[in-house]
Amino acid sequence: MKLAILLAAALPLIGTKFGTLPEGKGKSAVESRCYACHSADLLLQQRLTQKQWTATVEKMMRWGAGVTEDEKPVIIDYLAKHFGVDNRSFKPRHTLPIAPVRQRP
C-alpha cells in the first residue's frame, strides 16, 4: 500500500518498468523493506562485499527501513549472495527521463 502511494505520487517516467529481484531466501524480506524508498534497480547494480552490505543495511535500519533483527542476517546474506563483488548482471533499462510529475495530495 505504501509503495502504491509512493508510485502514484512520483512516477515520472512514462513506461517505466522496474527491475525484479532473483529468487532466493530473503527475497520477500528485501522487497518489503527496500521497495518503499527505491526500486530493485538500485540493488541489482551493486557489487558489494558482505561487510559493505552489512554497513548499508545497518544504515538503512537507522533511517527507518523497518528491518527486524531476525530479518537482518537473511537480508544481508541475500544481498551479498546475489549482488556481491562479481555481480555483472545489471543492464540499465532504456527509458524516458522527463515527464510530468504529479503533485502530492
Place this chain on the structure above:
Amino acid sequence: MPVVDRRRFLALSAAASFAPAALLADPKAREQYMLQMNGYAVNAETPLELLTDYITPVGLFFVRSHWNPRTPDPKQWRLTVDGDVEESLNLSLDDLRKMRVTEVTCVLQCAGNGRALYTPSVPGVQWSYGAVGNAQWKGVAVRDLLERAKVKSTAQHLHTFGSDDPPGNVPPFHRSIEMEKVMSDAILAYEMNGKPLAAMHGAPLRLVVPGWCGDHWMKWLVRLSAQPQPQKGFYMDTGYRYPLKPGEPGVTFKPEEMKPVTELAVKSNITTAPKHAKAGAASTISGFAFSGSPDIAKVEISDDDGATWRSADLDARHSPWAWRRWSHRWTPRSAGKARLFVRATDDRGQTQPRESVWNQSGYLYNGWHSVDVEVRA
C-alpha cells in the same frame, strides 16, 4: 517537453534494445533514450555516445534525485530568504522574473559520475559516464538576491533547502555552500536551455553552481538561509565528503579526515569514434572536456598507451565552466587492435591522471578514458 504515448515509448524501448543506431538517426527518439539507474527516486544517465552536442538537450540530460519531489504549483510557490539578512524575503516566481536576468552556460555533473569504474566497488548509484551535461541556465544571480535582502557580513554559508521529501527517518537532503562561491558565481535558475525548468531538473527553481559538483545544485528550492556556520546533517557531515589526503584503494576514512566535495575534477571523454579504421587513413574522433577550473587548455590523444600524445582541436564555443567540444583526426599506423586514450589539461595546468583517486563514496572519477578500434590493413 516531448509528449510520447505509451505505445510509442514501448516501440522506442524495443528499438533501443536492438537497434541503437536507428535511434540515433531519429532526432525525436534521440531525446528520449536514457538509461534508468533507479525507477524511484528517479536516476537516469545519458548514453555517452549521445553526448555529442555543445548544449545537451533537456530530454537527454541526466537526472539525479535523492527523494521523490513535491512538485509545487508555480502560482503558490514562494522562495523564502532569511537568516543573517536585514530584510527577509518571500518571493514568487514572478518576483524573481522581474529581477535582473543572469545567464550562464556550464557543465552539471553528479559528484558520483564514474562511480561504477572504481575498484574496489563502492555503494551508490553505479553511474558510468553519462551523469553529466552542458546547459544554458537563466535566472537571478544569488548575489543580486542576497544584496536585495541586505545580507550581513556575519553570513559565511548559504543553507539551501529543497522541497523533496524523504520517507521515515531518512535525513533530508539539506546542504550549505560557502558564501564566497555563491556570491561570485551562482545563480538561481528558472530556465534551462531557453525553456522553463522541467520538474525533474528542479522546477520551479534550482541552484546553479558553475564549476562545482551537482550535490551543490539544490533542486526544488523553497528556502535560502544566510548563516555564519555550515549546515549540519548527514549530507554535510558524512555524505559528499572526499579524503583530505589520497589513500590506497579500499582504505576508508572517518568524516573528519575528509572535506566536502566541491570543484569538478579535470576530465575528458570520447563520445564518437569508429569501431573500425583503416591503417594509413584518417578517422575523426571527438568528445568533450571540462574542469572545476573555468577553461580547458588542451586535450590530447594517445594511441601508444600514453607514451606520446597529439593535441586535439578545441571547439571555439565556450563559456567559463562550460565543456569544450574537441575533435581529432587520427591516422592509425598499422593494422591490429588500437586503444585510444584521451586526457585533458585545464587552464590551471591540472592534467587528468591515468588512474582516478579511489575514495569510499566513488566521487570525482576522472581517469583517462579510452576506446578500442579495430584497424584493418
